[in-house]
Amino acid sequence: MRYLFPAIAVAGICAFQPSFAQPYPARPVTVVVPVPAGGTGDTIARLIAAQLQERLHQPFVVDNRPGANTTIGATFAARARADGYTLLVTGAPTFTINPLIYPNARYSAASFDYLGIVAAMPMVMLTYPGSPLKTVADVVAAARKEPGGLSYGSFGSGSMPNIIAESFALKTGITLLHVPFQGSAPSLTALMGKQTALAVDSVVAAAPFIQSGALVPIAVASRQHAALLPQVPTFIEQGVPDFVFDNWVGVVAPKGLPADVSARLEAELKAVVQAPEVQKKLGALGFSASWQDGAAFQRRASAEMAQNATVVEKAKLK
Structure with missing residues (x-):
């Protein structure tokens, strides 16, 4: 009997060893x-x-x-x-x-x-139909003419659109007026209603409104043109170097x-x-x-x- 318990212990170790050797993933x-x-x-x-x-x-x-x-x-x-x-x-x-x-x-x-x-x-800067802001140069000129008077909508303070717009302002030496909203939909709705002059949003969210003519793109914040908006120039092409978000x-x-x-x-x-x-x-x-x-x-x-x-x-x- 004195050999029985060691034998059982060894067998137990061998029985459990495969669980440690299982390759990842072994469970959900x-x-x-x-x-x-x-x-x-x-x-x-x-x-x-x-x-x-x-x-x-x-x-x-x-x-x-x-x-x-x-x-x-x-x-x-x-x-x-x-x-x-x-x-x-x-x-x-x-x-x-x-x-x-x-x-x-x-x-x-x-x-x-x-x-x-x-x-x-990529992300895109937008305006409403009939806006005088057609290009990045137009936005810069308008902001310099009325510092802090040109408004843009975002998803809220600290959101990616807010960061992009303020980075653009810093790079071009202008001041913009931030109007925060609770998400993409209210921001774009306000822009369509001309409550703001600009908005920054994702290409995915903006594309349907651009295609329907409800909104007008100004520039995409990427190195290449966006697949959904191939006709829209980048910020880089419009004179803002290395502007990629x-x-x-x-x-x-x-x-x-x-x-x-x-x-x-x-x-x-x-x-x-x-x-x-x-x-x-x-x-x-x-x-x-x-x-x-x-x-x-x-x-x-x-x-x-x-x-x-x-x-x-x-x-x-x-």
């Missing part, structure tokens, strides 16, 4: 989306999650946690276990604006391991992800983004499949945050 993965269900950001996250699920043969379950300009969902993800079973899919402001605007936010850009940028969409979507995980899990996820995300059917679906949403690996993603987020920090400080957006 939670994909946190810090915006409400049904929007563009949510649609992209669900597309990526479905593709990862198909490739990795485990459920990738979308968990919508909206609120406080994405900080609620981002905080939840940042505090999760760093094992690859919680991912966060979100847009640029989560990393490059919110930590600057919300000093009490319970996460920072350093709270995550960066896995990759999967999509990008893509609203990209990235995938991150809580800081401390095991190296093998990080490498696996990064490789799978790259394969997903490069799949023709995914590129087609992203294009239909107004995004381009814009793969950047984790290292490039982190560098880009860091550079954009530094750029935005200057705007936040000089425009006093806190």
